[in-house]
Amino acid sequence: RHSDGQSLECTLRATLPPGYPFLAPMELYRGDVEVMSPGNLGREASKIVSRAAHVKVSEMHSKAQQNEAVEYLAGLVEWVQ
Secondary structure (H helix, E strand, C coil): CCCCCCCCCCEEEEECCCCCCCCCCCHHHCCEEEEECCCCCCHHHHHHHHHHHHHHHHHHHHHCCCCCCCCHHHHHHHHHC
16 A cells, blocks of 8 residues: 555566466466566565565465465465455
């Protein structure tokens, strides 16, 4: 949220690995997630938010049962909102 309480427009970019949704969009599996908000977040702030998105994916991955399809993208969209 912006300091005046307004929502910030942002872009969630995900590179999905082969085997998605059984494999998380993590670098380990040749996937990635990035959150950007041109004009609202600077480069360093975007890196910080993207790193937090990586942590969120890792948390979802660690809670998943083996061979369970996980709604990584839906979870990330909900987290960003």
